[in-house]
Amino acid sequence: MDAYIERAQALKDLTKIDGRGQLATGRFTALGRRIDLSGVKLPIYLLVARDDHVVAPAQMLAVQRLVGTPPAAIRRAIAPCGHLTLFMGKSGIGSKGRSPAFLTPPSVRLVV
Secondary structure (H helix, E strand, O other), rough: OHHHHHHHHHHHHHHOOOOOOOOOOOEEEEEEEEHHHHHHOOOEEEEEEEEOOOOOOHHHHOOOHHHOHHHHHEEEEEEEOOOHHOOEEEEEEEEOOOOOOOHHOOOOOOOO
């Protein structure tokens, strides 16, 4: 399968996540393979919007218990904003031309 078609299929598969915990419980399949989050062993940065009404902060932070990444390689931060304003909008951490250095501004409380 060429890389473009494979990426397109992966995106199509991701739209099938239906909120029944398939990804978290290892029952989600993409590109014909079962996805097991415990196989993720890379460093992770969990950036959570405190007032998020789409992805509950506790749900987002629960990801750290599902992955195989060592706890020392997981960083967490809670930003004082909502889902969309996390990266855009007047109060978002991505506003005012901030670059990727926004990862640790004073307004973000690091939870280690």
